[in-house]
Amino acid sequence: MLIAFHVTARLMDMTTSATTATGAWVEASDCDLDAFRAQVTRETDPADYPMASDVRQNVPVYSAGAIAQRDRRALQAELIRALADGPGVVAFEGAFDHDVVDAASEALTAIIDAQRAEGSVAGDHFGKAGANDRIWNAAQKLALHAPEVFADYYAADALALVCEAWLGPRYQVTSQVNVVNPGGGAQVPHRDFHLGFVDPDQLSAYPAHVHALSPALTLQGAVAHCDMPLESGPTMLLPHSQRFTAGYVAFYRQEFIDYFADHHVQLPLSKGDAVFFNPALMHGAGANTSTDIRRMANLLQISSPFGRAMEAMDRTAMVRAIYPSLLGMKAAGRSDRDLRNVVNATAEGYAFPTNLDRDQPIGSLAPPSQVDTVLAALADGFTPAALDTALTAHGERRIP
Known part of the structure; x- marks a missing residue:
């Protein structure tokens, strides 16, 4: 009960501080690098995450194989605390079985090959069309192409555990597969959906409490479909950066981009591992400096079912x-x-x-x-x- 109270109080504090500490709106003056630095220069204390098997690069790491032996509610409370008030990111070792990942990778590669054969080249927010291999709406395409593979894949309990923790039941999964080929460049640091996709000239029109609440509507994840050593460019992360309310505006500023470049961490992953993070965490795909690793990741975006209007209108x-x-x-x-x-x-x-x-x-x-x-x-x-x-x-x- 004390854990639940702490998390609820912290989420409430995130919204109230947004409207009292800096006013009702996020202003340019709120993008203070010193204040940001004070938020992110902290160590993740393993004692705060007793159910984690390890803490690496400030990221709590959990064993998916140990989930069944844990008190599920207590483990979810710990995950909520990590995502909201802690480093903003958690990792699960062995979240997806190797044979399940291999079957999904084979099916997804077939979809990529079919896209190429059709002359359909998918681009994305940060890369030119053709620079990498991208499957938009990969969840639907996998379900239609290989339904048994889809069912085995999304039966993974580590995924359900963290989704239910952050968003509650009836969450909605979407995914985009990204294959970064050798030589593929790094992304610029950013925050994600929803406010992370709003143009900077529009961000100031959203009140500060929306900046604080937006991260509670979605959860980001990435499943490693191959081993991802550092040279393959696993996701660059800046733990604790989700706490900075002005971050949706700040990540466009050069001084914050430079700070991220100097202080981000990267967590090597093995095939079947997964990371999940608060969408307000500053992050970006790393550069694939390898000569032979086609870094395939299933990028998960899980949404609250509540983000919609009451009535259907034409x-x-x-x-x-x-x-x-x-x-x-x-x-x-x-x-x-x-x-x-x-x-x-x-x-x-x-x-x-x-x-x-x-x-x-x-x-x-x-x-x-x-x-x-x-x-x-x-x-x-x-x-x-x-x-x-x-x-x-x-x-x-x-x-x-």
Whole structure:
């Protein structure tokens, strides 16, 4: 009970400190490197994580084989504490059996080969199309391509343990497979979905309590599909950096990028190992400096089932209906703010979920949302017919 109270109190403190210590908004002045340094220059005390088998590079490491012998609730409370108030990242040795990983790797390689044969080259947020091998929506593709392999893979209890700990039951799994070939470059340090994918010029529009709560909506994970020694470029991590509320804005700043370069850690992994981390943890894929390791990882993004509206609405039909009125408002001299208010109340404002094979985030962290499409149409003076064409194309890119 004391553990549960501590974790709950810490999560509440994360939200209240965001609105009282620095104000209701995250300002440029909050991106203080000295304050950031004070948060991250700390050691992870093994005594705080008694169920871990080891602490390496400030990361608690657990044995997946020992899960059945542990008190599940107590172990989950320890994981919550590590992800929220501790280093922000945990690792599980042997999370996935080798034969299960090998079967999944074979199936996923077949999917990559089929993509190549079709001339479909997937790009991502940080790499040019063709630089690495990427499978968007890998969970669905694996389920359809090899359902028995999918079932064996996602039966892994280490995955369920940490997902239930951070998000509760009925969590939703998505995944993207990334194969970084020899010579593949490192990513820039970043935070992840949701606010981690918001453009920096928009971040300040979100109040500080949203910056603090966003990490509680998702959990990030990576499953090693091959041995990953340091030269293969396992994920670069900055333990404890998830505690810095201004981090979504700060990770775009050069001084924070430089600090990350000098102080990050990397945890070598064996095939079947997995790491899970708070999406606010500053991280990035490392450079593959090997000559012969095709570093394959299944990048897991697990979401809370609660992040959605109560009612299902046909927002495309709504946009088509009101667009002539928007053109009339613009012609009458109504302000850009008025027009934007109407569009925000009508169109889908978020780029996700989408079909990332068709709607790839090349050159940005996210493809354009329906709101972006409508605002651009208004700015360019699209006719209703031209907007209809743009909306149809936007919708077709998002079809599963």
